[in-house]
Amino acid sequence: MKYRSQKVAYWFFALSMLLLSLQLVYGFIMGFAHMGYDGLHSVVAFNTARAVHTNLLVVWLLSGFMGAAYYIIPEEAENELASVKLAYAQLISLAVVGVIAIVGYHFNYWEGRKFLEIPRPLDYLVVVNVLTFLGIILVTLFKGKKRTTTALVLTMGLVFAALLYLPGMIWFDNQAIDSFFRWWVVHLWVEGVWELIMGGILSFLLIKITGVDREVIEKWLYVIVGLTFISGILGTGHHYYYIGVGKIWIIVGGIFSALEPLAFLGMALFAIAMYRKGEKKHPNKIALSWTLGTAIVSFVGAGLLGLAHTIPQVNMYTHGTLVTAMHGHLAFWGAYAMIVLAIISYAMPNLTGRKLYDTTTGLYAFWLSNIGMLGMTVAFGVAGVAQVYLERKVGLEFGDVQKEIQVHFLILVSCATMFTTGICMYIYEFVKHGRPSDEALVTQ
Amino acid sequence: MLSKSQAKTFFLGGTIVTFAVFLALSWTSLSNEVPKRTHEENLTPQVVRGKQIWEANNCMGCHTIMGEGAYYAPELTKVYERRGEGYIKAALMSKTPWSPRGRKMVAYGFSEQQANDVVAFLKWIGETDLNGFPPKPDLKK
Structure with a gap:
């Protein structure tokens, strides 16, 4: 690392690792419940497990993005972070809000709106937290020596993500309008501004790992985030097909959703092309695997599987079934989980000075988690298609269909075990790096 | 270039x-x-109370409504038409977990008034025009 204050990033990454491991526990609870083993029902009912599983995902990804920003911005702006103390305070408040929310979910304290379950009073704390974070980043950036495109795109993504949280905090009596604005948060996050964050981090990693000229990489970064917004903003329409807000969205959503894979294809081709073009071969093979991996898996999970599910004629049948879970798992894994794991893999040796660049454990972690997640996606897909056919075409009762497809959850849980093994190995490597140290400072 | x-x-x-x-x-x-x-003229205070109960208990954490939610329990958009008021109220007011086909629902043990509110909400949802969702099972004999 080049700046002492970058060390803050380590603690955000550590929080991410902790929350990720908890997320997996709740995933297993749901997997077993789907197989018929719901022994924990009275303690952790399915709706609790579900809210905890998805919210932990969001919080560990956000913590990862924040850590990434605290690592990247000083280096890009050539300036120490504006306030390290505030950054630590922000980390602690993030952890506290997360813990209160998750404990609350076990005691029926929530706001039952998918992905936005955090109760209203805690929402205000989230706002304060995010404003503090943005304040630190923006002051650092504007007091810095340089304002690079990579830093600007990353910051723009973070600012818009904060703004878009607000429509989700308004109460609407009408369920259709409620749902309409809920997607302003959820969709415009994951298929809009989060992709700016992802693009910013990816561009930083490619500049560092491949050694290709910054101007070339940043030019293509603009093209890709441009494609993302052009397709993604009107692509929100695919959530509006069947929720009572009009027919126009079937046309608009259908067309622009079909364009959404282009942005991800662009990202994949871009990463591979830069890797091949690059003359510098950075020794951190593990970070390279995650960086190329995120570009490719996000194209398959978010791009292709998303397309398969958002064609209106298909979505009429697959909307609200396990097919959504199939797409959701590979999309979040490929686009967001893997980019966070990529930046952590890149940053850790630089923060701690221990150069675990090419270890067997690190590579196994990459392959086991990826193959495990692909297996889970296939299991969800098979279960989902069977569900769609039996329930929506043949007209069997929901409960009878669920019994028919239980067996696929055995495969799902087996693949999830493989995935979890991979994640455990990743966390083992994380711990083995040790703490960040001033001895790792590189003077130029 | x-x-x-x-x-x-x-x-x-x-x-x-x-x-x-x-x-x-x-x-x-x-x-x-x-x-x-959505027939906004039918959006009565009772329907709104039903929505509040729906959210306060995270019903979307297991069920879907308008196809949105979780996939552990049945789609409820047309449940009023499919099951009728009596059945829904029995499930909501049950003091032991409702489990018609083995899968358990949380035993909410709602009062008559609360159950009526949720029923009103589900009835209102069932009448919205969702562009043909949920689809009719066309292979059903």
Whole structure:
């Protein structure tokens, strides 16, 4: 690392690792419940497990993005972070809000709106937290020596993500309008501004790992985030097909959703092309695997599987079934989980000075988690298609269909075990790096 | 060949144009379509109370409504038409976990009044025009 204050990033990454491991526990609870083993029902009912599983995902990804920003911005702006103390305070408040929310979910304290379950009073704390974070980043950036495109795109993504949280905090009596604005948060996050964050981090990693000229990489970064917004903003329409807000969205959503894979294809081709073009071969093979991996898996999970599910004629049948879970798992894994794991893999040796660049454990972690997640996606897909056919075409009762497809959850849980093994190995490597140290400072 | 400033214009221009179109379409939908399609005149205080109970207990954490939620329990958009008031109230007021086909629901043990509110909410949901969702099972004999 080049700046002492970058060390803050380590603690955000550590929080991410902790929350990720908890997320997996709740995933297993749901997997077993789907197989018929719901022994924990009275303690952790399915709706609790579900809210905890998805919210932990969001919080560990956000913590990862924040850590990434605290690592990247000083280096890009050539300036120490504006306030390290505030950054630590922000980390602690993030952890506290997360813990209160998750404990609350076990005691029926929530706001039952998918992905936005955090109760209203805690929402205000989230706002304060995010404003503090943005304040630190923006002051650092504007007091810095340089304002690079990579830093600007990353910051723009973070600012818009904060703004878009607000429509989700308004109460609407009408369920259709409620749902309409809920997607302003959820969709415009994951298929809009989060992709700016992802693009910013990816561009930083490619500049560092491949050694290709910054101007070339940043030019293509603009093209890709441009494609993302052009397709993604009107692509929100695919959530509006069947929720009572009009027919126009079937046309608009259908067309622009079909364009959404282009942005991800662009990202994949871009990463591979830069890797091949690059003359510098950075020794951190593990970070390279995650960086190329995120570009490719996000194209398959978010791009292709998303397309398969958002064609209106298909979505009429697959909307609200396990097919959504199939797409959701590979999309979040490929686009967001893997980019966070990529930046952590890149940053850790630089923060701690221990150069675990090419270890067997690190590579196994990459392959086991990826193959495990692909297996889970296939299991969800098979279960989902069977569900769609039996329930929506043949007209069997929901409960009878669920019994028919239980067996696929055995495969799902087996693949999830493989995935979890991979994640455990990743966390083992994380711990083995040790703490960040001033001895790792590189003077130029 | 594309220059960096052209790429930047493409990004900013594309974003502004699509966002403007998105806002215009949103405005039209919310002001013209939603009131008609959701029969807003039937959105009584009781329906709103039902929605509050629905959210306070995270029903979406297991069920879907308008196809949105979790996939552990049945889709409820048309449940009023499918099961009728008596059945829904029995499930909501049960003091032991309701489990018609083995899968357990949380035993909410709602009062008669609360159950009526949720029923009113589900009845209202069932009457909204969702462009044909959920589809009719066309292979059913």
